[in-house]
Each structure stands twice: as C-alpha cells, then as structure tokens.
Amino acid sequence: MTTHHTNHQLVLTAIGEDRSGIVGELTQLVSDCNCNIIDSRIAILGNEFTFIMLLAGDMAxxxxxxxxxxxxxxxxxxxxxxxxxxxxQQGEFSAGYTLEYEGLDSPGTLSKVTRYFAAQGVSICSLKSDTFEQDDELHMRCELEFNIPVDVDIDNFKVQFEDLSHALNVDYIFRRIR
Structure with missing residues (x-):
C-alpha cells in the first residue's frame, strides 16, 4: 500500500460471543475494503470476544x-x-518502561496505580490486568507499558511508586524497554 493511503484512519471495535471464525470474517471485510490493519488487540473477557483494530486507507x-x-x-x-x-502524535519522552505488579486482589488497586500515573503526567500505552486463585485466595496482576515524559524524574517516580506499592501491598518490577 502506498503512503497516500495511510492519511485516513479508523478505530474499529467489535464485541460478541467468542466463537471460531470471527477474526477471519472481520479481517476479510477490512481487506475487501482495501484497508490496512496497522494495529490490533484481541481479548477474551468472560465469554465475550473483543477485537480492536486501527485501520488505515484512503477516504473511499x-x-x-x-x-x-x-x-x-x-x-x-x-x-x-x-x-x-x-x-x-507521540509526545517527548525520555524512556519507555513496563510495570508488572501482583498481590492479593483488593478493590481500587488499579485505580490508585493509574491515578498515580496520571498525576505524574505519565502516558499509559497498554494495560492488561486479571485475577487468579492461588492458595485459596484471589490474587490480581497487572502489566502496564508506559512512557516517561522528559520532564519527569524517573528516580523520584520510582521512589514514590515504592511508597504506593507498600500502601497497596503489591510486589512489582519496573523494566526499561526503550
């Protein structure tokens, strides 16, 4: 596909009962319409299939x-x-990181973590969270990918997150990815 086709984009979200063949049907429709899938995510939530795609193509x-x-x-x-x-349009950032945290499932943990990120001006690029049983207790885990803006002191960010992790009783790992 030539570059002039990529000046128009469409976000498409589909939700429905999980069954075989849905991805094939949707991607065929996109292909038949001469669009290109430039980003996509699939998740199964409960018994529901979710598919998010970013499409590019000309106006037609x-x-x-x-x-x-x-x-x-x-x-x-x-x-x-x-x-x-x-x-x-990506803002200026000094580095990209992942954060993985895990602990006993407690209401409000994800909200407190994401509010902390927002208060620091940190952009979350992707997020995945789930719960699982271990030793007859419900645990939660979360993976976030994020960019640190150039004006955020990463060392201070990590120190403050350490305090938050203690308050939330979660174990975590930061990894620099870019």
Missing amino acids: SISRVEHTLPAKSMELGLLTMMKRTSSH
Whole structure:
C-alpha cells in the first residue's frame, strides 16, 4: 500500500460471543475494503470476544468499511463501534518502561496505580490486568507499558511508586524497554 493511503484512519471495535471464525470474517471485510490493519488487540473477557483494530486507507476505503460493517456485524451477532482518527502524535519522552505488579486482589488497586500515573503526567500505552486463585485466595496482576515524559524524574517516580506499592501491598518490577 502506498503512503497516500495511510492519511485516513479508523478505530474499529467489535464485541460478541467468542466463537471460531470471527477474526477471519472481520479481517476479510477490512481487506475487501482495501484497508490496512496497522494495529490490533484481541481479548477474551468472560465469554465475550473483543477485537480492536486501527485501520488505515484512503477516504473511499474507510467509507467502505463504515458502510459495510453494520450489516456484517448483524450477521455475526457483534456489537461494533467505529471512530475516525488520525495518526498518534507521540509526545517527548525520555524512556519507555513496563510495570508488572501482583498481590492479593483488593478493590481500587488499579485505580490508585493509574491515578498515580496520571498525576505524574505519565502516558499509559497498554494495560492488561486479571485475577487468579492461588492458595485459596484471589490474587490480581497487572502489566502496564508506559512512557516517561522528559520532564519527569524517573528516580523520584520510582521512589514514590515504592511508597504506593507498600500502601497497596503489591510486589512489582519496573523494566526499561526503550
């Protein structure tokens, strides 16, 4: 695909009962409309399948997806949403990190961690959290990928997170990834 096709983008989200073939149907529709999938995520939440895609293409291709997806969604029993967007403009950051934390499941932990990140001006790029049973207790774990802005002191950020981790009773690991 030539670069002039990538000046229009569409975020497409599909949710429905998990069953074989949904990804193939949706990606075929995108291909038939001459769009390119430039980013995507799939998750199974409960018995529900979720698929998020960022599509790129020329105006006609994006419009074709917008007009053909509703009928395909009904055929497949999916709830879908679409929103036009543009290329993400990355702010200046000094480094990218992952944070993995784990502990006993306690309501509000993820909210406190993400509020801490927001208060520091830290951009979360991706987040995955879940719960699991261990030793007859419910535990939670979370993985975040984030960028540290150039004006944030990473050492101070880590020290303050250490205090938060003690208050939340979670074990964690920071890793620099870029």
